[in-house]
Amino acid sequence: MDIKIRHVEGVTVLDLSGKITMGEGSGQLRSALQDALTAGSKKILVNLGGVSYVDSSGLGELVGGYTTVKNAGGEMKLLNLSKKVKDLLVITKLLTVFDVSEDEATAIASFS
């Protein structure tokens, strides 16, 4: 999995591409989130537009990242879920946990 980092209006945007699965991408997202927190960022938008595939380990990675950011006093939101990923979040009720958006500008504006 590839992660590119950019900053937009005080929000750290992580652009993910590839897969988040057991054996591929696992651990990378949590590391990137930890780095962002260490750098002082409290507003993190995870762009999943380039993520082609997520398994239950990948869901765990997203949940773990969310908890890490929240425990550090920050906010983590998701952007551009594919239908496949969204279906999984619906089935597992994780869509009730995450703040999800399909538009970056709207997502950026929604951070407190």
Add this chain to the structure above:
Amino acid sequence: MTEPTTDHVTLHLASVLPSVETVEQTAESFAQRAGFDEDDIGHIALVCREAAVNAVVHGNKYDPGKEVTADFDLTDDALSVRIGDQGAGFNPNELPDPLAEENLLRTSGRGVFLMRAIMDEVHFRQLTPGTEITLKKHRIAREADK
């Protein structure tokens, strides 16, 4: 020439993560031949992947002395996938409910739940040693077969 709509394959795999990819790709191939729609094909491949991960990681614990077996059976009625490991076994009835409020933020424990949500039938069988899980999805009749 039309592709055969029944088939059977048994794989004997090492307890390594690339075996998970093999199971997933084989499941996808069988699901395509079964005539499932794109969403179902993806979901079936995913839960077969989940079962294979469980066998490699939790069952066999990557032990090179233990193998994973994956049996794919396509009949006119259904696609059945049986995945077995040689581990210590476990009780699937003792798995926490990942939809329960207190478990929603757990970072693991959703694999078996996804299998049950997506497949029509999920059965566990204790082996000596190990565990075998059977995942079954009933087929849709293809237009060509009607």
